[in-house]
Amino acid sequence: MTSGESVTVAADRKRPRGLAAMLRSQMRNIAPFLTLICLFSFFAVASPSFATLDNFGNILTQISVTGIIAVGLTFVILCAEIDLSVAAIANVTGIAVAYFTLQESYVNIANVPMPGWAAILLALALCALLGLVNAFGLTVIGIPSFIMTLAMMQIAAGVSALLVRGQIAYKVPPLVTTLGSTSIGGIPWIVIVAALMLLGGHLVLTYTRFGRYVYMVGGNREAAEYSGLNVKLILGSVMVISAVCAGIGGMLGVAHFGSAQQNEFDTYLLDSIAAVVVGGTSLFGGRGGIGNTIVGLFVLGVLNNGLDHVNIDSFLKILIRGLILLAALIINVYAQRLRERAAE
Amino acid sequence: MSRGHQPILELHDITKAFGGVEALRGVDFALTAGEIHGLVGENGAGKSTLMKIIAGVHADFSGRFVLDGKETRFRSVRDAHAAGIAMVHQELSVAPDLTVAENVFLGNQPTNRLGLVQWRRMAREAGEQLKRFGIDVDPMSRLGDLPIGLQQLIEIARVLSSGARIIILDEPTSALSPPEVERLFTTLKRLRDEGTSIVFISHFIEDILRVSDTVTVFRNGRKVAETAASETSKPALIEAMIGKGREALEETYTHDIMLPPPTDQPVVLNANGLTLAGRLREVSFEARAGEVLGIYGFMGCGQLELARILFGKIKPDLGTLAVAGNQKAFRSTADARRSGIAFVPESRRDMLFLQEPVYKNVSISILDRISSLLLKPSRERAIANRQVEQLRIRPAAVDLDLGMLSGGNQQKVALAKWLSYPPRLLVLCEPTRGMDVGAKNDVIHIVRDLRAKGLAIIVLSTEPETVLSLADRVIVLKRGAVVREFANEQISKDRLLEAA
Numbered sequence: 001m002t003s004g005e006s007v008t009v010a011a012d013r014k015r016p017r018g019l020a021a022m023l024r025s026q027m028r029n030i031a032p033f034l035t036l037i038c039l040f041s042f043f044a045v046a047s048p049s050f051a052t053l054d055n056f057g058n059i060l061t062q063i064s065v066t067g068i069i070a071v072g073l074t075f076v077i078l079c080a081e082i083d084l085s086v087a088a089i090a091n092v093t094g095i096a097v098a099y100f101t102l103q104e105s106y107v108n109i110a111n112v113p114m115p116g117w118a119a120i121l122l123a124l125a126l127c128a129l130l131g132l133v134n135a136f137g138l139t140v141i142g143i144p145s146f147i148m149t150l151a152m153m154q155i156a157a158g159v160s161a162l163l164v165r166g167q168i169a170y171k172v173p174p175l176v177t178t179l180g181s182t183s184i185g186g187i188p189w190i191v192i193v194a195a196l197m198l199l200g201g202h203l204v205l206t207y208t209r210f211g212r213y214v215y216m217v218g219g220n221r222e223a224a225e226y227s228g229l230n231v232k233l234i235l236g237s238v239m240v241i242s243a244v245c246a247g248i249g250g251m252l253g254v255a256h257f258g259s260a261q262q263n264e265f266d267t268y269l270l271d272s273i274a275a276v277v278v279g280g281t282s283l284f285g286g287r288g289g290i291g292n293t294i295v296g297l298f299v300l301g302v303l304n305n306g307l308d309h310v311n312i313d314s315f316l317k318i319l320i321r322g323l324i325l326l327a328a329l330i331i332n333v334y335a336q337r338l339r340e341r342a343a344e
Numbered sequence: 345m346s347r348g349h350q351p352i353l354e355l356h357d358i359t360k361a362f363g364g365v366e367a368l369r370g371v372d373f374a375l376t377a378g379e380i381h382g383l384v385g386e387n388g389a390g391k392s393t394l395m396k397i398i399a400g401v402h403a404d405f406s407g408r409f410v411l412d413g414k415e416t417r418f419r420s421v422r423d424a425h426a427a428g429i430a431m432v433h434q435e436l437s438v439a440p441d442l443t444v445a446e447n448v449f450l451g452n453q454p455t456n457r458l459g460l461v462q463w464r465r466m467a468r469e470a471g472e473q474l475k476r477f478g479i480d481v482d483p484m485s486r487l488g489d490l491p492i493g494l495q496q497l498i499e500i501a502r503v504l505s506s507g508a509r510i511i512i513l514d515e516p517t518s519a520l521s522p523p524e525v526e527r528l529f530t531t532l533k534r535l536r537d538e539g540t541s542i543v544f545i546s547h548f549i550e551d552i553l554r555v556s557d558t559v560t561v562f563r564n565g566r567k568v569a570e571t572a573a574s575e576t577s578k579p580a581l582i583e584a585m586i587g588k589g590r591e592a593l594e595e596t597y598t599h600d601i602m603l604p605p606p607t608d609q610p611v612v613l614n615a616n617g618l619t620l621a622g623r624l625r626e627v628s629f630e631a632r633a634g635e636v637l638g639i640y641g642f643m644g645c646g647q648l649e650l651a652r653i654l655f656g657k658i659k660p661d662l663g664t665l666a667v668a669g670n671q672k673a674f675r676s677t678a679d680a681r682r683s684g685i686a687f688v689p690e691s692r693r694d695m696l697f698l699q700e701p702v703y704k705n706v707s708i709s710i711l712d713r714i715s716s717l718l719l720k721p722s723r724e725r726a727i728a729n730r731q732v733e734q735l736r737i738r739p740a741a742v743d744l745d746l747g748m749l750s751g752g753n754q755q756k757v758a759l760a761k762w763l764s765y766p767p768r769l770l771v772l773c774e775p776t777r778g779m780d781v782g783a784k785n786d787v788i789h790i791v792r793d794l795r796a797k798g799l800a801i802i803v804l805s806t807e808p809e810t811v812l813s814l815a816d817r818v819i820v821l822k823r824g825a826v827v828r829e830f831a832n833e834q835i836s837k838d839r840l841l842e843a844a
């Protein structure tokens with residue numbers, strides 16, 4: 001290599017304003033979008049029943065519960081933490097709201113019937129409390145979130161088990177039933193709730209001081225602390241936000257499925273984490289946002305739904321989902337490295 | 345004693361550069377069997393680099409390396425070990441979660457025929473080995489539970505008893521108490537009399553003079569003097585270390601500077617008896633408005649910890665802080681910030697968000713003042729623009745990611761984030777480290793402006809020039825304790841170094 005070439009390379013690295021450099025630094029936003037377009041095109045060609053308005057409605061409904069849970073999870077992952085207890089908290093909150101509702105006589109659960117509003121408030125209080133326990137373990141005791149929320153996953157599952165004792169409850173308060181399983185003007189309420197919560201999450205992250213703090217703590221925790229931010233308070237808050245979002249998702253999910261029982265939400269843990277990460281929010285914190293999560297939700301939604309429309313071995317579906325997730329993780333880690341290099 | 349022997353190690357015309365910066369320029373160095381060779385020089389003078397070449401850490405250098413009369417070249421630390429050369433680095437390299445015995449035998453634990461570790465034998469032998477150095481600890485206790493000084497002694501003991509014939513000690517005494525230093529010196533002298541060659545690097549010139557046979561002085565990557573320890577003195581060595589200002593371009597502060605008379609401005613911060621296990625001992629001082637207090641000391645003297653206590657990052661074991669007369673026990677850095685304390689750590693990376701635009705870096709610490717629930721980006725940009733202009737930050741584009749700026753400009757941003765709403769007290773760690781002359785001057789002017797505005801400023805540094813160019817009053821920290829205060833008197837680099 002001549003010295004002239006190496007000088008050019010050095011100059012380029014100092015001024016990454018070219019198109020290639022811009023694409024490189026934006027890879028985390030572009031890649032998920034391209035993935036979505038590719039998947040959509042593929043299924044549209046492969047199956048005539050896929051690209052219809054009806055089916056689009058199906059996809060929206062299918063990703064709603066995941067979307068509600070993913071709102072809170074986006075906050076957590078932006079702070080470079082993780083919450084493995086979201087599905088279990090969703091489950092226990094859904095069970096709790098049913099537990100405090102009068103069930104049909106054939107349901108054999110020793111429940112405590114209450115007015116609908118009280119049941120909803122108690123269920124919300126429960127998930128907020130579990131989130132506070134997560135926050136306490138993470139910030140006060142100093143347990144890594146990975147382990148703390150793993151324990152919480154088990155604790156929440158345990159509370160669920162004690163409440164239903166292997167039985168199934170069906171009734172939830174009327175408000176929850178309405179939001180979870182009815183439509184208005186042809187649009188399911190659950191889609192509207194998910195959309196509103198995603199919008200709210202986006203507004204908080206983009207336009208509020210708290211949202212900025214979330215990004216800064218995720219971007220460089222040490223620097224946030226040396227800038228005089230209350231890092232523990234912010235980390236604790238995102239754990240509570242995550243638990244409450246999961247709880248809302250759980251209540252509406254129970255109404256949506258029509259029953260409340262043990263292990264009902266197990267697949268939602270992987271799905272919600274995957275939605276956030278596939279969308280391009282950095283696992284190292286500080287990069288990404290609700291916009292990315294929405295793209296990630298659609299990637300997963302299109303994938304899950306599309307695989308049902310093409311003629312494919314249903315057991316192969318699981319493997320394909322795993323491979324797509326792996327690809328997204330590779331892109332996620334790679335995008336971080338590219339961006340760091342661009343910033344140097 | 346066996347001095348005057350043939351050198352066992354000779355280095356000729358050694359030059360070593362790191363990315364275009366020459367750390368060593370044509371250095372000759374010789375070590376004879378059975379001598380203790382002291383090395384002194386300022387930070388960055390090239391002592392540690394030369395020793396790392398000898399220990400095989402840096403394999404890439406130019407010059408001749410002659411061991412036992414044969415030209416050799418080590419490719420790795422392993423090669424050096426095999427040739428009987430061992431080094432204790434400045435930073436502890438122990439495994440705190442393993443037992444004392446495991447640390448002593450790290451890498452060569454005694455095993456039986458099945459390859460299993462013989463714990464009882466290991467513990468017994470480790471205990472015996474340490475006792476010879478006057479260290480009496482349970483060999484099966486966890487190393488990390490012991491005081492730092494003892495950990496360092498154990499690491500030194502491990503290297504000393506490894507059978508190496510050339511032993512390099514880089515700042516071994518910085519964490520040791522006086523009796524521990526005494527014990528170490530006794531051991532070193534015994535090893536020397538048995539024929540081992542020892543290189544001893546230290547900032548503590550008294551220590552060097554007490555234990556060495558020969559002393560070599562480094563300055564700016566060159567060897568500037570080599571004498572018998574008995575024929576030199578502390579002032580002579582300091583003079584050789586810092587030069588007479590003829591070689592260096594920058595101000596060297598060899599002449600006296602008159603510190604101003606004390607101000608009668610109100611006391612902003614009162615530190616009383618701050619103590620942190622193994623790091624700080626009863627440190628007390630006060631900082632006044634409109635005054636720059638310099639805190640000087642060698643690396644490892646406890647100033648990093650002291651600065652973090654002031655900003656609520658570390659809680660002291662004992663002692664109190666009072667801000668403007670009110671007792672404070674900071675629970676977090678946010679507490680300290682709300683009390684009007686600002687902090688710039690010694691490493692820019694620790695306080696800046698390189699992947700975020702300049703304006704977000706400038707506004708992060710004042711968001712709660714300029715916005716309530718919702719952000720006001722236009723206001724943030726306006727404030728950032730004003731700071732960029734005032735501090736002459738280049739390029740003057742507040743939406744640029746901070747990582748695109750040069751180091752000196754990043755350092756200015758680190759200051760700028762505290763200046764829109766001036767704090768009561770500004771704590772600066774190494775504010776000019778690694779800066780070129782122009783950026784240094786800019787920082788000095790910024791600090792003087794702030795002082796004129798009535799801020800109390802504390803500058804902590806291991807570089808005498810930094811303290812001398814900024815401070816109105818200087819306290820010197822040594823091994824975690826305040827040993828000297830300079831106020832309203834003549835001060836120079838020699839006197840500062842002598843005090844430390």
